[in-house]
Amino acid sequence: MAGHTEIHAKVSEILSAAGFEVHPFLIGWYNENVQTPFELPYDPDTLAFIIFSTPAMFDKAFKPFICRQSCDQQRDPIDECMIHHFNMVREAFPSEEIETLHDFEMTATRRPKVLVQTAGHVAGAAYYYQRKDVEPDEWDSKKKIYGVSIHPKYGGWFALRGVIIFQKVHQPDLPHREPEDCVKSREDRIKLLEGFNYNWQDWTYRDIVPAQDKYSEEQMKYFATMPKDRKEVVEEIKAKHCGDGKE
Numbered sequence: 001m002a003g004h005t006e007i008h009a010k011v012s013e014i015l016s017a018a019g020f021e022v023h024p025f026l027i028g029w030y031n032e033n034v035q036t037p038f039e040l041p042y043d044p045d046t047l048a049f050i051i052f053s054t055p056a057m058f059d060k061a062f063k064p065f066i067c068r069q070s071c072d073q074q075r076d077p078i079d080e081c082m083i084h085h086f087n088m089v090r091e092a093f094p095s096e097e098i099e100t101l102h103d104f105e106m107t108a109t110r111r112p113k114v115l116v117q118t119a120g121h122v123a124g125a126a127y128y129y130q131r132k133d134v135e136p137d138e139w140d141s142k143k144k145i146y147g148v149s150i151h152p153k154y155g156g157w158f159a160l161r162g163v164i165i166f167q168k169v170h171q172p173d174l175p176h177r178e179p180e181d182c183v184k185s186r187e188d189r190i191k192l193l194e195g196f197n198y199n200w201q202d203w204t205y206r207d208i209v210p211a212q213d214k215y216s217e218e219q220m221k222y223f224a225t226m227p228k229d230r231k232e233v234v235e236e237i238k239a240k241h242c243g244d245g246k247e
């Protein structure tokens with residue numbers, strides 16, 4: 001059976017050309033952090049990957065994807081596009097048992113199947129800043145403050161799309177690295193968490209660290225549009241980018 005480096009290389013080869021980043025982790029690292037209802041039912045040394053979309057995903061994966069799709073899709077086109085790319089990985093490993101869990105997948109009791117921010121943190125890929133990272137605590141104890149992950153290269157200009165689990169691949173020797181703590185001061189952490197919780201629509205929390213690449217105007221327009229109204233934006237993008245329909 002292939003080792004983690006071969007598997008990692010192959011998954012990266014498939015996804016990085018489409019504007020994704022791929023980071024390996026072990027299920028045990030994830031399960032050690034989350035509460036029991038969120039644990040994933042695999043051995044601690046099971047190999048998994050967290051998948052991030054970078055700003056380039058929109059041009060490299062999403063536009064080509066919608067150009068190939070008819071417009072009568074039920075799901076959000078971004079979700080469809082993610083399912084398509086995760087399936088490409090699945091198809092590249094016909095003899096492996098693979099489970100894919102997307103960020104938007106919920107259990108029957110409406111609990112997220114995977115907490116992608118925790119996965120990104122334990123993979124050493126993007127620090128997950130939570131209320132408990134601000135000491136002493138800043139907010140009223142009754143207030144709910146949601147946490148946010150920050151990527152060392154893209155700041156908040158990325159998304160955590162899901163995990164791919166190689167159910168039968170055990171990799172106890174996978175090197176464990178810590179995520180880069182790029183928002184070090186208490187003051188900046190407060191600014192980040194308040195931006196994410198109270199002013200996320202103005203995008204500014206994403207700039208808490210300088211970003212190498214950000215979303216284009218077009219990508220921002222797409223994500224700022226309510227999912228129910230995105231059809232129109234998709235049609236605009238298609239008219240502009242899809243050529244004469246021969247694709």
Ligand code: B12
Pocket residue numbers: 033034035036038102103104105112113114115116117118121122128130146147148149150156158159160161196197198199200
């Ligand atoms: C439900 C949800 C929401 C809900 C509730 C938010 C919440 N965090 O609970 C609502 C609708 C409010 C929401 C809003 C937004 N969301 Co939202 N949301 C989610 C979703 C689907 C699940 C989050 C969830 O329910 N978590 C459950 C709670 C219990 O988890 P938790 O607080 O992390 O607790 C765990 C950790 O603390 C862990 N833990 C404990 N100790 C330790 C220690 C360490 C070191 C670690 C690592 C972990 C750890 O254990 C706990 C569980 O037992 C995630 C995607 C996903 N599947 O993860 C996106 C997600 C969090 N949302 C995201 C975004 C961007 C947004 C919005 C900006 C809207 C948007 N553009 O999509 C807003 C911003 C928030 C706001 N101001 O409203 C992004 C965040 C990206 C990032 N950089 O972090 C995510 C990751 C989606 C994505 N695809 O990237 N969201």
